[in-house]
Amino acid sequence: MTAFVTLEGEAVAIEAANVDTDQMIPARFLRKDRNAGYQNFLFHDLRQDPAFPLNGHAPVVLVTGPNFGCGSSREGAVYALVDAGVRCVIAPSFGDIFASNAAKNGLLTITLPESQLRAVRSELPGRVAVDLPAQCIRWPDGRTDAFEIDPFRKRCLIEDLDDVALTFEHRAAIDAFCARDRSGRLWAQPG
Amino acid sequence: MPKTLLEKIWDAHAIVTREDGASLLWVDRHFVHEGSFHAFGMLDHAGRRVLRPDLTFGVTDHYVPSHSRALPIADPEVAGMIDRLRGNARHNGFDLMDPNDPRQGIVHVAGPEQGLTLPGLTIVCGDSHTSTHGAFGALGFGIGASEVSHVLATQTIWQRRPHAMRIAIDGTLPAGVAAKDLILSIIGKIGAGGATGHVIEYAGSAIRALGMEARMTICNMSIEAGARAGMVAPDDTTFAFLAGRPRAPRDFDAAVAAWRTLPTDDDARFDREITLSAAEIAPTVTWGTSPETALPITASVPDPAGASDAAGRGRIAEQLDYMGLQPGQALDGIRIDRVFIGSCTNGRLSDLRAAAAVLRGRRATVPGLVVPGSVPVKRQAEAEGLDRVFLGAGLQWGEPGCSMCVGMNGDLVPPGERCAATSNRNFVGRQGPGARTHLMSPAMAAAAAIAGALTDVRRLA
Numbered sequence: 001m002t003a004f005v006t007l008e009g010e011a012v013a014i015e016a017a018n019v020d021t022d023q024m025i026p027a028r029f030l031r032k033d034r035n036a037g038y039q040n041f042l043f044h045d046l047r048q049d050p051a052f053p054l055n056g057h058a059p060v061v062l063v064t065g066p067n068f069g070c071g072s073s074r075e076g077a078v079y080a081l082v083d084a085g086v087r088c089v090i091a092p093s094f095g096d097i098f099a100s101n102a103a104k105n106g107l108l109t110i111t112l113p114e115s116q117l118r119a120v121r122s123e124l125p126g127r128v129a130v131d132l133p134a135q136c137i138r139w140p141d142g143r144t145d146a147f148e149i150d151p152f153r154k155r156c157l158i159e160d161l162d163d164v165a166l167t168f169e170h171r172a173a174i175d176a177f178c179a180r181d182r183s184g185r186l187w188a189q190p191g
Numbered sequence: 192m193p194k195t196l197l198e199k200i201w202d203a204h205a206i207v208t209r210e211d212g213a214s215l216l217w218v219d220r221h222f223v224h225e226g227s228f229h230a231f232g233m234l235d236h237a238g239r240r241v242l243r244p245d246l247t248f249g250v251t252d253h254y255v256p257s258h259s260r261a262l263p264i265a266d267p268e269v270a271g272m273i274d275r276l277r278g279n280a281r282h283n284g285f286d287l288m289d290p291n292d293p294r295q296g297i298v299h300v301a302g303p304e305q306g307l308t309l310p311g312l313t314i315v316c317g318d319s320h321t322s323t324h325g326a327f328g329a330l331g332f333g334i335g336a337s338e339v340s341h342v343l344a345t346q347t348i349w350q351r352r353p354h355a356m357r358i359a360i361d362g363t364l365p366a367g368v369a370a371k372d373l374i375l376s377i378i379g380k381i382g383a384g385g386a387t388g389h390v391i392e393y394a395g396s397a398i399r400a401l402g403m404e405a406r407m408t409i410c411n412m413s414i415e416a417g418a419r420a421g422m423v424a425p426d427d428t429t430f431a432f433l434a435g436r437p438r439a440p441r442d443f444d445a446a447v448a449a450w451r452t453l454p455t456d457d458d459a460r461f462d463r464e465i466t467l468s469a470a471e472i473a474p475t476v477t478w479g480t481s482p483e484t485a486l487p488i489t490a491s492v493p494d495p496a497g498a499s500d501a502a503g504r505g506r507i508a509e510q511l512d513y514m515g516l517q518p519g520q521a522l523d524g525i526r527i528d529r530v531f532i533g534s535c536t537n538g539r540l541s542d543l544r545a546a547a548a549v550l551r552g553r554r555a556t557v558p559g560l561v562v563p564g565s566v567p568v569k570r571q572a573e574a575e576g577l578d579r580v581f582l583g584a585g586l587q588w589g590e591p592g593c594s595m596c597v598g599m600n601g602d603l604v605p606p607g608e609r610c611a612a613t614s615n616r617n618f619v620g621r622q623g624p625g626a627r628t629h630l631m632s633p634a635m636a637a638a639a640a641i642a643g644a645l646t647d648v649r650r651l652a
Contacts, residue, residue, distance in 0.1 A: 017506060018383045018481045022618040027599050031254070031268050034229060045620050065502075067384035070417060071618060072597075073319040075229065075335035093384055096419050097319060097333055104337035118502075150351075152211040163337070164237065164344045170207050170215060174347060177206045177217055185203075187446035188219055190245065190307060190438045 004106050004157040007087050008129040009060035011140075012053050013121035019064060020071035021098060025080045027072075034079065042080035053125075058084070061128050063121050064091045066114060069098025078105045088130050090137070092117060103153050106160070108132060110147045132158060193456035195355050196424050197390050200330045200453070204313050206347060213349045220307055221246055221342050222298045222316035223279075225272040226253045226599070230317060230339035231279045241283035243346040248307060249280045249287035250298040253318075254600050257562050257589035260291055269600065294437075296565020296591045299323035299411065299535035303403070304567055306436025310425035310450040315342055320535050320615065321420075322413040326406035327433075328425035328453050330390070333414065353419045354388055354462040357455075359395035362469035367649040369545065370405035371537060371613065371632035373397070374412040375475040379485035381465065387417035389463065392455060397469035398423055403432040404539040411536045412615050415482040424454035474648055476522055476611075477630040479510035480619045486522060488635070488647045494518035513619055514627050515609070522645050525629075528608040530559035530586070530640040531622070532633055534596035537613035538564030542633040543572045546613075547580040549637035549651055555585045556643035559636075560602065562589040586640065598623050611639035 029041040046052050062081075068091040069077060078101045081089070087107060092114040094102075102109045108130065126140030132154060138144045155161070167174075181188070194202070205214040221243075223230070234240070241247055254269045264270040273290065280287035288295045294305055299320055302308045310328035315321060317339040324331030334348065342348055358377060378385070391413050398406065406423045413421030423429075430447050433439050440446040473487035495507040495518060511518060516525065532538075532546050543563060561581045563569035569591055572578055578588045595602040596614035598621070604610045606625030613636050617628035629645060638648040 015502070015505070016509070017502075018483070020481075020616075020618045022616065022621050026620050026624065027597050030226060030599070031272060034232065045624050067387065067417060070383055071319065071414075071616060073317055073333040073335050075337060078335070093387055095417065096387060097335055100338060101335035104335065150211055150213075152209060152213060162237075163341050163349075164239065167215065167341065167345045167347060167349070173207045174215075174217075174345070181217065185311075185449070187440040187442065187449055188309070188312060189440070190220075191441045 004087065004108055004132055006129065006131045007060055009127065010057060011061035011063055011124050011126060011128040012057050012059040013124040014053055014062060014064040015121060017065035018067045018070055021069055021074050021077035022071055024077035025074060030074055030076045037083065038076060038079040039084035041076070042084045057125055059125070060085055061088045061090065061130065062086055063117060063124060064089060066092040068094050070095040073097045075101045078102050078107055082107055090117065103156060104163070106157060108157060110137070110149070112145065112147060116145065193458040195455045195459045195461065196328060196392055196422055196453055197330065197355050200311055200313065201352060203311070213351050215347050216313055216350055218315055218342050218346050218348055219246060219312035220248065220302070220314045221346070222302055223247060223249050223276070223339065224253050224298055224318065225251050225276045227317050227336070227339055228272055228275050229336040230343060231275070233337065233340035234343050239344045241285060241343045244283050244285035246346060247285040247343065248302070249276055249285055250301055251276065251288065251290050251295060252297045253593045253597065255290045255590070255592040256600055257560065257592055257594045257602050260590050266601065293566050296568065297535045297538060297593055299407070300538060300564030300568065303327065303407065304436070304565055306433055306439035309433065309440070309446070310429060311453050315348060319414045320411050322418065323407050323411040323535055325410040325413070325420050325422035326403060327429055328422060328450065330420055330422070332420045353390045356386055356389040356391045356463040356465070357461040358391055358393050358465045358467065360393065360397040360467045360469050361395045362397055363400070364397060364469045364472060367474055367634065368472050369632040369634060370401060370408040372472050372475040373469070374409045375477065375482065375485035375630060376472050377467065378412065378416045378482045379475070381416050383415060383481045383483040384417040386413065389418050390420045390422060391416070391418045392422045392424070394424070399426065402541065403428060404541040407539070408536055412482065415615060425450045474632065474635050476635065476645055477617050478514065478516060478522060480513055480617055482615070482617060482630060484510065488523050488645065490522055492516050492518060492520045492522060523647055525645045526609065527557055527611045527629070527639055527644055529557050529604065529610050530555070530636045531595040531610055531612040531614060532559065532636050533562030533564065533594055534614040535564065535593070536615040537633050538562060538568065540568050540571055542613065543568070543577050546633040546637040547577040549634050549648060550584040550640065551580050553584060553641050555640035557640060559586040559640050560589055560595055561586050562594040563591050565591050584640065595622055597621070604628070611636045611645065
């Protein structure tokens with residue numbers, strides 16, 4: 001993934017609520033290798049409709065309705081967004097698994113209340129700027145909004161850290177847990 | 192301090208907790224499938240191996256063909272994915288249920304069947320319906336490919352402690368009403384994002400009265416309400432299901448003694464509590480493209496004009512358009528083109544028995560596919576003659592796998608066709624581009640097959 005600091009570019013609105021990951025990438029494309037060009041699968045079936053908001057645009061930011069990325073755990077949904085150049089999605093809420101997958105692939109998810117986003121979506125498409133270190137968004141009309149982000153997720157995005165290496169910094173604690181667990185929870189071993 | 196079932200499992204698995212509140216959790220069981228090739232690719236790319244092959248279990252389910260188990264598999268991409276999983280299993284030394292294994296099945300059917308799913312465990316899989324395993328009083332949740340890769344390498348996962356929600360359902364489910372109707376009603380009530388960030392514990396006398404397969408149906412669809420996981424406290428029903436399973440603990444009595452300490456303490460606090468009356472649940476179907484569009488079969492499709500705001504009107508109108516339905520149309524009587532009975536939600540023996548009970552001695556008036564959740568389910572169903580009931584009614588009887596729930600193996604609903612399905616998602620295009628899905632229980636899908644339309648199974652009883 002690419003380290004994330006600030007970005008500026010086009011934002012596009014998707015009005016719908018509950019945009020599920022099946023819509024972002026239909027199941028038949030999930031068998032493709034990671035280097036197959038996942039941008040071609042992004043919202044593949046919905047894009048057949050000329051009026052679909054992404055057609056004719058190459059946004060770096062999406063502003064959407066609530067529960068974006070609900071449903072299937074398929075990380076291909078995030079690959080498709082990232083390969084298409086989307087680096088940030090702003091929504092009132094996200095599917096839990098989608099939000100984790102996003103963070104692992106350098107895609108920033110920002111949660112802002114629907115009351116705030118409804119007005120913003122009506123101004124889009126337009127140019128926005130997202131400053132992750134300052135936790136601030138500048139909208140097309142020049143107005144700015146602050147956003148919250150989990151400090152660890154922020155650090156991972158900015159520094160592009162290797163998750164597994166970070167976890168193995170706790171190797172001693174993991175080994176101690178296993179030693180304790182082996183005798184304490186014999187029943188937990190597969191019989 | 193009194194604790195919930197969730198807190199007890201969490202505290203027993205938290206190795207360290209970071210300053211930001213995320214905990215590194217030990218993972219007791221990690222299920223992988225042929226679609227997990229991205230995660231193995233990441234592992235190889237980093238030059239790492241599977242840390243605990245003894246706790247890693249491979250299953251072939253998402254892409255396996257339903258029509259035949261003959262080798263070689265005709266679709267070269269599918270054959271390639273299964274070969275890759277086989278290679279990864281061999282290279283790393285973990286157990287694999289390949290397409291011709293007598294234990295093979297959908298991961299969320301086969302895991303419990305083999306006694307790999309136990310109370311008090313943490314269970315993850317690169318599949319959102321891993322919430323199913325919570326029916327045993329385990330913490331089971333779905334993860335993406337990067338997290339799968341992390342679990343393969345470390346047997347741990349970073350998680351923030353979710354909020355705890357309890358949904359208590361008291362009373363008795365009426366005749367003709369199944370676990371599927373109950374969970375669809377719950378999702379209809381709280382919404383597709385109603386439990387985001389939460390783990391749901393299902394409690395109450397109606398849940399206690401359910402068998403393990405019905406509890407799995409309910410926990411399975413927790414994700415459709417946005418929940419991280421669903422759980423039911425383990426009890427004698429749980430222990431009776433597990434006794435004698437191939438991979439159940441050897442010292443079973445000691446295990447049961449440990450499991451009896453797991454249920455939520457009397458005074459434990461939940462962040463949210465919801466109560467429902469089982470007696471009020473009716474046979475339920477969905478009308479739209481989100482599982483939250485669940486309504487009793489006696490109801491009518493909503494009218495956009497009845498929505499409170501423009502966004503709500505647009506949302507209803509869009510779904511009616513995709514589904515080819517009219518505002519205010521009665522659900523009972525909507526013509527269907529086919530049925531699908533199966534999936535990790537409703538592909539177990541009790542589901543097939545419920546469908547067969549409705550179909551016995553009757554003919555389906557539309558085509559349909561019945562796919563058992565696993566080889567053991569298939570064998571037992573055949574021993575009971577259920578396959579002959581389905582075939583006699585004019586339906587197809589398939590080989591175990593995810594099949595038409597997700598359409599990855601080529602089992603698709605043709606564009607514009609309407610399918611009565613026992614699966615878990617009615618999303619746009621879920622069963623194929625342009626496919627229209629109505630979710631319901633196995634008995635309701637069987638009734639729909641006979642009527643050629645959505646219908647109230649209670650009239651056929």
